[in-house]
Amino acid sequence: MQFVRMLFWVLVLAALIxxxxxxxxxxxxxxxxxxxxxxxxxxxxxxxxLLGLVPTWLLHRGTRWRLKRRISAxxxxxxxxxxNAATNTPPPPVETIRAEDKPNFN
Structure with a gap:
């Protein structure tokens, strides 16, 4: 990838010259x-x-920096x-209350 980028900039510089x-x-x-x-x-x-490139480049760098921070977090x-999931023990099973075990408040 570095070679392609370098080739691109060399071609742009040659065209500019x-x-x-x-x-x-x-x-x-x-x-x-x-x-x-x-x-x-x-x-x-x-x-x-440069008036077109610099603001766009700065926006790209800022967005990339923000997304890298978000991914890292x-x-x-x-x-x-x-x-935490590996160190915690699973919770005890929940006991179900049957209908005949419920208190009758009537």
Whole structure:
């Protein structure tokens, strides 16, 4: 799995380098009416990519952390219950009361 992940990132980096080499031109980005940012196209693409990737990645990491904590707590509870069940003796059988043994309050 580590190899596939590394191969994916190498391919993404290679594609980014090829894209950068063929699109190294300046563009003007108008943020407000009198605020203009002059930047290169690859920088703009990388910033847009990171603006989409970082929040999603942070959400993924937070969800994964929360679920790992929940699984750990459930596993601990299951181990505790199993240990308690193994050490406890079964309860004595319940005695049934027959109809003729019941007191009559009439």
């Amino acid at each position: 090829i894209f950068t080499a063929f699109n190294w031109t300046s563009v003007e980005v108008r943020i407000w009416t009198n605020l203009v940012l002059e930047t290169k196209v690859p920088a703009l693409v990388i910033i847009a990519f 459930l596993e601990t509870a299951a181990r505790t219950n199993a240990a």
